[in-house]
Amino acid sequence: MKFVFYTHSLVSDWNHGNAHFLRGVMRELIRYGHKAMALEPADAWSRRNLLASIGPAAVERFADDFPDLTSRQYDARFDHEAALDDADVVIVHEWTDPTLVARVGRMRKQGGEFTLFFHDTHHRAVSSQGDIARLDLSGCDGVLAFGETLRQRYLRAGWGRQAFTWHEAADDRLFRPQPDIVPTRDLIWIGNWGDDERTAEIGEYLIGPARALRLRGTVRGVRYPESALAQLRHAGLDYGGWIANADVPRAFARHRVTMHIPRRPYVAGLPGIPTIRMFEALACGIPLISAPWEDTEELFRPGRDFLFAHSGAEMTQLLREVLEDEAQATSLAASGLETIRSRHTCRHRVDELMAILANHGTARVRDAIAAREAAQ
Numbered sequence: 001m002k003f004v005f006y007t008h009s010l011v012s013d014w015n016h017g018n019a020h021f022l023r024g025v026m027r028e029l030i031r032y033g034h035k036a037m038a039l040e041p042a043d044a045w046s047r048r049n050l051l052a053s054i055g056p057a058a059v060e061r062f063a064d065d066f067p068d069l070t071s072r073q074y075d076a077r078f079d080h081e082a083a084l085d086d087a088d089v090v091i092v093h094e095w096t097d098p099t100l101v102a103r104v105g106r107m108r109k110q111g112g113e114f115t116l117f118f119h120d121t122h123h124r125a126v127s128s129q130g131d132i133a134r135l136d137l138s139g140c141d142g143v144l145a146f147g148e149t150l151r152q153r154y155l156r157a158g159w160g161r162q163a164f165t166w167h168e169a170a171d172d173r174l175f176r177p178q179p180d181i182v183p184t185r186d187l188i189w190i191g192n193w194g195d196d197e198r199t200a201e202i203g204e205y206l207i208g209p210a211r212a213l214r215l216r217g218t219v220r221g222v223r224y225p226e227s228a229l230a231q232l233r234h235a236g237l238d239y240g241g242w243i244a245n246a247d248v249p250r251a252f253a254r255h256r257v258t259m260h261i262p263r264r265p266y267v268a269g270l271p272g273i274p275t276i277r278m279f280e281a282l283a284c285g286i287p288l289i290s291a292p293w294e295d296t297e298e299l300f301r302p303g304r305d306f307l308f309a310h311s312g313a314e315m316t317q318l319l320r321e322v323l324e325d326e327a328q329a330t331s332l333a334a335s336g337l338e339t340i341r342s343r344h345t346c347r348h349r350v351d352e353l354m355a356i357l358a359n360h361g362t363a364r365v366r367d368a369i370a371a372r373e374a375a376q
Contacts, residue, residue, distance in 0.1 A: 001088035001368050002035040004114075006104070008095040010038035010071040011062045013245055014050040015192050015222050017276050018093060018121045020245055023066055024171025024346030025353075030068055032350065038071040039083060041097070053222070054242055065246040081107060087114045088365050089357065091144065094120040098135055105139020115361040118160060121146045121168065125153045126269035132159060142360055144353075147273035148297050164356050167299070168276045170283035172345045174246065177285035177337065178253035186323055187217035187237075188255035188286075190248060190277055193224045197263040203231065204312040205261055205291040211235035212316050215323075218255065252284040256329065257322050259315070260290035260306070272296035279344050282306065282336035287329045289318050299344065305336040 005022055013019035026036040040047075050058050062069075074080070080100070084090055084107060092101055101118070108116040118140045125132050137143070143163040145151040154163040189206055193199075210217050211234065219232055220243040232239050243251060252258060260278045271294040281288050288306040295302060302308050307322070309315035322329050358369045 001365065002086055003029055003037075003089045003091070004084060004087045005036070005038045006090070006092040006096045006100070007038050007040050007071075008093060009040045009044040009046045010069065011040065011059055012044065012047040012050040014046045014053070014242060016046040018095075018168075019046075020171070020276050020280065021121070021168045021346070021349075022093075023069060023245070024169070024174070025349060026069055027066070027171065027173065028346045028350040036069075038069070039074055039080075040071055042073040042075045049222070050242070058242070058244065061244065061246075065244065080104065084112065084114060088368065089115045089117070089361070091117045091119050092140075094118070094122050094124065094132075102136040102139075105136055108139040108141070113362055113364045115357060115365045116140050117142050117144050119144045119166075120150060120154075123263070123265040123270055125150055125157075125159075127265045129157075133157065135159070137161075141362070142356070144356075147270055149270045149272050153270075162360070164360075165297075166349065166352060166356075167273075167297075167344070168279060169344045169346050169349045170276075170279040170340055172283050172341065172347075175249055175280045175283035177333075178250050181250060181253035183254055183256045185218060185255045186213075186215040186257065187319065188220070188251060188258050189217070189261070190220045190243060190251070190258070190281075191261060191275070192221040193228060194263050195223070197265060198261055199228075201261050201264070201291055202228070205309060205315045206259065207231050207235045207237070208312045209316040209319055210237055213319060213323075215319070218251070220251065248280065249284045252281060252286045255286065257287045257289065257319060260288055260293075262291065262293045267293050272299075274299070278306075279340060283340040283345070285333045285337045287322050287332040288336060289315060289322065291315070300339055301335065304332070305339045306332060 007022055008016055010019055029036040092104055118137050137160040140160050143154050143160040144166040145163050146168050148165045151163045151165045154160055217237040219237050220240045222242050229239055258281050262275055266273050289309050290306055292310050307318050309318050357365050
């Protein structure tokens, strides 16, 4: 089958974590023998910022890191009808322009044989409900929500015909342990500043404990204001800016522990949804300590796969324990990796998507899945 993904950007993941997941899903679809391509706006702010801050080399290396992936840019003159003419499944991400969401929906309602899903991996359903409410989802066959609480939000609001939970996950062909690398530093945190959505949390759970323990640490990510950079320097943390996803596994391997700091809108309004970096870090086999969030869907085994810190003081204590107790660190890393490999890889998500399509896809899609299963 042919899958088409409308995304803000596949090429750039500058402050755009959904690119991580789509890359992994597309690679798994291709591995299974399907066709997969992305369509992204030519003026995407993520791509613009990546070019402005890093330069053309950052965009150009996408083809080297992911040679099997294809993304086409579109502008106002782009023929979307022609691009989707032979598509079997079309997945439109939540950051897509509302007029384009409606246009693709009209194509589906006017006889399009493709299955159309709307894909939401953000918190605007609770933080900016009007934006989502104004979207025309009447042409969509369903909504793919990256957490059960978000799915329930869509159902209660009546947005879309039906909604399915489709969590993000780790591309474990990319995110995997690097046993050839010996850690030489203590702590790494990979995450964007996030405006005011986790400013206080970064101070309490990262900067404060690192300063108190005098850790040799590294921070990677974008949109850090000068005031934040000053705090990092004062804590003795090295700031490295944007990091290409392909470089992340080796960056984790050079450090002995990492942490998860969720954004406040998820903790407060959409419990149960971790950031994708948590999946990716555990897939790399690095011990992880998390700031508070509710694992309402039992995605992980808290206390075994990772540790919860409920205050800055507790984060300080747990960091000290993990860095001093090699057996505990090894156990956490092994358990977290086991859970990812058994439940949370992009292979699992592709299988879940196929199950959804087998039951809720168009006749053409259901027939294609049935024929494929019969041939196996």
